[in-house]
Amino acid sequence: MSYKTEKIWLDGKFVNWDDAKVHVLVHGLHYGSGVFEGIRCYKTCKGSAIFRLKEHLERFYNSAKIYFMKIPYSIDELKDVIVNLIKLNNLEECYIRPIAFRGLGGFSLDPRNNSVHVAVAVWPWGEYLGEGVREKGVRCTISSWIRVQNNMIPMMAKATGQYINSILACTEAHLKGFDEAIMLDSRGFVSEGSGENIFMVKNKTIFTPPTNASILLGITRDSVIQIAKDMGLKVIERDISKEELFLADELFFTGTAAEITPIVEVDHRPIGDGKVGPITKSLQQKFFDIIRGYDNNYSDWLYFI
Ligand SMILES: Cc1ncc(COP(=O)(O)O)c(C=O)c1O
Incomplete structure (x- = not known):
């Protein structure tokens, strides 16, 4: 084990x-x-x-x-x-x-x-969504399971019981041959992955669903928003529709387990040209520089043991 x-x-x-x-x-x-x-x-x-x-x-x-x-x-x-x-x-x-x-x-x-x-x-735990996914990205499906709504279970709390919703979505995605599920909220807008937050890049602007889309307020999400802004990129928290995902230039997941994982396909539609995009790559590079201790501007994010 x-x-x-x-x-x-x-x-x-x-x-x-x-x-x-x-x-x-x-x-x-x-x-x-x-x-x-x-x-x-x-x-x-x-x-x-x-x-x-x-x-x-x-x-x-x-x-x-x-x-x-x-x-x-x-x-x-x-x-x-x-x-x-x-x-x-x-x-x-x-x-x-x-x-x-x-x-x-x-x-x-x-x-x-x-x-x-x-x-x-x-x-010890390596790449959560599979070996090599940082470079090659993952293939996703939009789940038939809807993300639990904030007023049913508070999604800002990380409670064990609510993960039964993620288990259904993740298992379904795997059975269909995909790496991960993207879940919509009860209004039909994009919420998050089964265990990750999601970001979209369109025309060099970064978008991510807001808290009312039943997301867990991810700490990696918060880090990536800060890093992107510091890099001079525009970040907008707003609802994202399903079809916007298909037409995105780039998509990626963020999470402690998933770190920054590019999404290269959603339900058989390639995202952008189907390869990891330049903004995702530059955010990944910056993120890995920070977690490896090479960027002193973010040293307060590291607790040395
Ligand atoms: C449902 C869900 N969304 C998002 C995240 C990402 O959160 P964080 O970046 O704090 O790990 C996680 C992981 O904890 C999660 O389980």
């Missing part, structure tokens, strides 16, 4: 990977009552550094707040846990998965009296 490491942190203790277990009757398993994060630690030219750790942990606590979950550790305590866990597992570069979930305490759908468990795991 590629994600098997030495240690996992669970409820205050570093335990062996094989011992990081929970009971089958925990609330989170039955009803998806958990919140989680996905963070990356990169090997930079100055040592290992975690990308935008503060923002990820803030989102973790905000997700928990929405669901009345009190995480019994401070942000600083969890920062130390993450750093120590990476060191204990001797990893220079890894994906970091903090999770908080409701434990035993009954099966009421008001789980405020159930216990809250917190765990952190780290493991």
